[in-house]
Amino acid sequence: MxxxxxxxxxxxxxxxxxxxxxxxxxxxxxxxxxxxxxxxxxxxxxxxxxxCQQINPHFLYNTLDIINGLILNGQKDEAVRVCEMLGLMFRYNLNGEEDSTLEQEIDHTKQYLEIIQYKIQGLNTDLVCDESIRKLKIARFVLQPLVENSIKHGFAQKRGECLVSVCAQDEGDRISICVMDNGAGMLPQTVDELENMKWAVQKGIPPERNQTTAGERRRRIGLRNIYERLFVKYGRSLEFRIETRQGFGTRIMIDIPKERG
The missing domain is CATH 1.10.287 (Helix Hairpins)
Structure with missing residues (x-):
């Protein structure tokens, strides 16, 4: 044209x-x-x-390793349970829908966490969602990747109790979601780069490599992917904030308009 x-x-x-x-x-x-x-x-x-989410080789390998360990320890029922959770996760991933209900997103995240708790001893989780918004539609693959991001990068070197929580609240004509962990927090440079990333996504500018560590770069890429999906769906009505303190943890807050389906 x-x-x-x-x-x-x-x-x-x-x-x-x-x-x-x-x-x-x-x-x-x-x-x-x-x-x-x-x-x-x-x-x-x-x-x-x-x-890529459907066939995550690292997660699949780790899960199979968990199952193998449970079987070797004679924990047959637990091994079966992990297999069930893995099957439910893959079924959700294979669903071609672009959106899901908050309830489905939370269930998917719970399944992931139930598997991971067999690997990370002392991992405490708390997932809360207001009943009034459980059936409302949101973009798919938001909560579980955010939680996975917290666990992979926040708890890699942590000693002691690990906590990750998800809270979804009804805020009138909007939905407020908070994913929080008590992990390592982010480097100041990473926080600055994430703010620049949000601006770049809004302007349609492709990502650039920089001098951060491979782990921080993977974290940034993961968050960019999530933010990009949310921005395409919600545009300027999306609010996406990151609060972090090194050694104390990270809080990611998402505020989106309600979408009834």
Missing amino acids: ILISHIPNSYQDEIGELIDGINDMTYSIKILLKRNEAVCKLSSAIRFEML
């Missing part, structure tokens, strides 16, 4: 008004085409990421 460029206008009459209208319409169409192109590209990236 070829659009005419801006038409110079020196008329002060009805013809001038018509030209102004055409110019405004042309500009709006150009903006919409650019946005559509960006959304199409991102949709392809999201579909690819969902496929």
Whole structure:
């Protein structure tokens, strides 16, 4: 499709008004085409990421290792339970829907945590959701990846009790979600890069490599993927905030409009 460029206008009459209208319409169409192109590209990236989520080799390997250990220890019932949770997780991942209810997202996260608790001794979890919003639709693959991000990066070097919590609250015409951990927290440089990442996503700028550690880079990429999906769905109505303190933990707060389905 070829659009005419801006038409110079020196008329002060009805013809001038018509030209102004055409110019405004042309500009709006150009903006919409650019946005559509960006959304199409991102949709392809999201579909690819969902496929990666379906076959996460590290998580699958760790889970099979857990099952093997339980069987060797004679904990047959526990091994069966882990298999059931893994099957439910994969079934959820294979569902081609773009959205899920909050209840489904929380159940998916619970299944993940139940498996991980066999690996991380002393991991405490708390997942709470207001009953009034459990059936409302939100973007898929948000809660579990955020929790996984907390566990992988927050608790890697932690000694003592580990806590991760998810709280979803009804805030009138909006939903407030908080994912919190008492892990290692983030480096100041990582926090700055995440703020820059949010700005880049809003402007459609691709990610850049930098000098952070591989672990911090993976954390940033994971959060970018989540933020990108949320921004495509909710646009400027999305609020995404990160509070962190090194040695004390991280809190990620998401505020989105309600979407009834």
